[in-house]
Amino acid sequence: MSRAVALRLGAFAGAVALAFGAAFGIGSAIDPIAAADDTSAAPAHGEEMGGMEQTSGHGGHDGGGQLPGLAVSEAGYTFAPAQTSFTSGEKTGLRFTIQGPDGKPVTRYTKTHEKDLHLIVVRRDLSGFRHVHPTMAADGTWSIPFTFTAGGTWRLYADFQPAGHDSTITLGTDVNVTGMYVPVPVADPASIYSFDGYDVTLQGTPVAGKESELTFTVSRDGKPVTDLQPYLGAFGHLVSLRGGDLAYLHNHPAEHAEPGMKGGPSITFGTTFPTAATYSLFLDFQHAGKVHTAEFTVKVGSTGTTIVPPTAVPTAVPTTSKTPAHAETPHGH
Template sequence: MSRAAALRLGAFAGALALAFGAAFAIGSAVDPVAAADPAPAQAHGNEEMGGMAEEAGHDAGGQLPGLAVSDAGYTLSPATMSFRSGAKTQLRFTIQGPDGKPVTTYTKTHEKDLHLIVVRRDLSGFHHVHPTMDATGAWSIPFTFTTGGTWRLYADFQPAGLDKKLTLGTDVSVSGSFTPVPLPKPAGTASFTGYDVTLEGNPVAGHESELTFRVSRGGKPITDLQPYLGAFGHLVSLRSGDLAYLHNHPAQHAEPGMKGGPSISFGTTFPTAGTYRLYLDFQHAGAVHTAEFTLRVGS
């Protein structure tokens, strides 16, 4: 090989090496696996504040519940990912365990083996329901998606033998008419069907804060709230944007026959500053009611 040819070959090899190096750097910068790995959030365990115990909003690893379809080897697997609005259907799913088989045994949390939350991505159309499980581990419940759009499913449960609760989430598509619903502005009172519920509290991100809801009807405080899922209230909070899930209950346990109200308090830790949508379920006069609030959490 002539000296000139050798020089040309060396220059080509150097250019090729630089091209591969640049491609590797670009590929690393946009690696979908790396990009999908969220920065660890500050973890908060179960704490107490003024006698109110918090059910932790995220686990010790820092992963906020409801953002992933799989966690700790368990996966939420809907039977179908698409539905038609206005049509009554059977909402079916399984929880696949680490062995790849449907989970069939659970530890009850708040009187149920599994809680299912269904909400549209714009945080409208909230439902808290309790499906039934057959002998194969398949869960199902009759359900009607009222409008088109993207809806989020959350399964809240604790498998038998696991020392923590899990909340898995996934999106499903619903065909039909879709009109986005703007998130309501923050307000201290929610009024519906004769009930008025006021919210008191000034939460700060990263710190446990006490939220107190006061329930009245026709201007009179309600003092005969009925137990619902072992308590006088049940609170779900969803972070606007990614719909991270916070699930809290009051410390006071409610037995059948007990009466509560007008106040229901929760010890809650919001992981970040921002806007959250709060859904308070309570039972009165034999019916479950839901009060909804938009809350801005400061830093």
């Protein structure tokens, strides 16, 4: 972020801190003790995130098992693209089937997040992320118009739940795209992502093998966005890809979003990063009729690393924070 942007945002920080502290019980979602209206209760627990206590003997994947998105076949289902070679810049279509245990294309699905199937497309260097929703023909062939923007090897993920299957399955496969290929380095870890007047900040204390809270806060032109729109039944969709093998994690906030509801500025996810690694996070959210994607690089270690947003931008402030920075416009609200 440029210094100018930081300065511009700084002017709003104080007022925003006040507004957030009052309006959002972030603390209560994380730790009932920290949320109690008594800051003296906090020190006993010590940790920045409070309440994220070590509960030994539980926690997600051990890292040795099969993570979603790494296999082209799993549980009898196979991701079968109709075509695996493409040309950069050419308007084309992605076509594929999901073959079931009987060898035939699956035609019946259980909707997850309002769709029968979610397709994620990203180049293997983690650039060019897209999350799209193809349509299915009666014979089970999925298709969507698509243009690869650059050459290289791209990974496709199909995230779906076959009818009668008790969980979602994410299969992955690679396709090759002819064309100019200049690898894009993954961005350095940062707690803010800015684009088109939006600033999205991230805070949390992720740790390998244990669920952690991640809170994203959306502002636009320095003001918190409080009218996020439901997108596929949630105010945010988070896809995390593990650096190195592109294992796939998909999270949604606990809060369900009905049409007509307004969300924001903060969206909180419970995420379990399976192992210590660098992850690329892609947050999809909808505002003003458009779906946006904010991207973050997060380094996850075996001990928690606290991610602190820049102080000059709107962030979720725990209710225990009683001393927000002085606002330049004290009567702004």
